[in-house]
Amino acid sequence: MIQVDGVTKRYKDKVAVDDLSFEVKSGQVTGFLGPNGSGKSTTMRMIMGLDSPDVGSARIHGRTYGRLPIPLREVGALLEAKAIHPGRSAYHHLWYLAQSNDIPKSRVDAVLDAVGLSDVANKRVGKFSLGMGQRLGIAAALLGDPGVLLFDEPINGLDPEGILWVRNLLKSLAAEGRTVFVSSHLMSEMALTADLLVVIGRGRLISTGTVSDFIAQSTSQFVRVRSSRSGDLARLLWAEGVQVTDEDDGSLSVSGMSATDIGELAGASAIVLHELSPQMASLEEAFMELTRDSVEFHGRSDSDRIAAGSPSHNSGK
């Protein structure tokens, strides 16, 4: 389990992470979602003990990273692609890490095989593609067979086959009961991979919960309607007290009435419909909606979903 508790981190004048609190539990993939520069990597570095928080603490199984007795056996992390000496071979990179934590050499071969780099194990890392670098970083994370795993943007640089592989890997690691915390700025990816989300914007917690909750709580749903007689239809809908918006492409966006009812209403007046399609807000749209709100977060911090239960959010502003 990872606990981030009231963490604030400033770099010079810029507040990178602002009173952030959340927990990541085992057995699920928890997505860490936020736009670029929202503080995801900083938060992960603080969990790993690489950067120290100005306020608050980040703990793993109740201990700060520095107090873990044999860290690689408890926590594995992919923090940056190719943050590896280019002159060293993949094998030697993993072996020196293994040796420092008394991890048997057989694990080096095992993880190289697991990520599909056995054939290039003795090649210098400088010759690796970004995708191969990511795979090596994932191998390093898996080295100590840890119960807690952090992945910062693991699919960067991977081809579609690699992306699918990472998705399945994350899910299977979680299914084994491990704590899996994976960051991304790609909302669609998180929809496919994560069970739960921690959403941040500008270093602050915006939302936590399941992926479906996250979509439901944000943008409203609507029905797109096209018709050669859209003016007549709009008047009918207005008469029903339904909200109708004329879109630039000639379609109508109708909210407050189901597609079925709209179809019945149009049929009763013999209006031919060219399109009648319920629109679900995508995770991207939901995310954009929420991060746009993070500007106004100040004024909304008491609303149930958004607030981290902590009015002190505002104190930093």
Place this chain on the structure above:
Amino acid sequence: MTVAIAVPTEQAVPTEQTEGHLRILSLLRSEWLKLRTVRSTMWSLVAMVVISVGVAVIACVETARQWHTMTLASRLSFDPTSSSLAGLTFSLLVIGVLGTLVVSAEYGTGTIRSSLAAVPNRPLLLATKAAVFALVAFAVGEVLSFASFLIGQSLLTSPAPHAALSQPGVLRAVIGGGLMVGVIGLLALGLATIIRHTAGALTAFFGILLVLPAVISALPSSIGNPIEKFLPINITGTMTSVVHTNGGAPAFSPWTGFAIVCGYALVALVVGGVLMVRRDA
């Protein structure tokens, strides 16, 4: 206050805490593996051999050849030991580059974050890194010093005089020369821990070893003289010399000088260690 992502699970697997601790011997072996698996290490050592032995060969062969044309004064001040160890001074520059890279390359490539994830105890990481590097640097220094001395002396043929390890001060000069290689390497490693960038750390190191002596020699002697005896390069010269000419005895005895340079290295390492703990990686 914490917001739990509360979804009930029947978790079983690895949430328990591991026991035990990191073992020093494992950390030393890990650092040794790191040092020997990058090519810059081997290239640096080859360069040191070429420079150190090469200069010894040239200096000694030329002295032997020109002995009959040399003035009496230069014949009297000739120090066969320090002539054969002249190249060792240049190899200080190379060990400095290696000592710098051992740390700065980790920062430059981002490997430091992998290393710190494996060994979060930063003073311990620095200590094992410095210890392994020191072992290599001192060993290489001694081998080079003895090789340069023995090869150089064998080339100082009659009528030029040659030195023997049994003569007073000679064994000290040869062993001491090797020790200087090690401690100057550690000084560079300490500077790199403070500065973290390869270019900056090398500039600082070359500045102390090469530029500072030139600057001080340009100053009036009333200011320059009290300072220049503290320069690592001059202390190394005293250590590797047996015959002392211009002005008689040096400012410090060889071992006092060595202790002073050890002090520089220690200060650099301690400051580097403190900064390493304080700064974000």
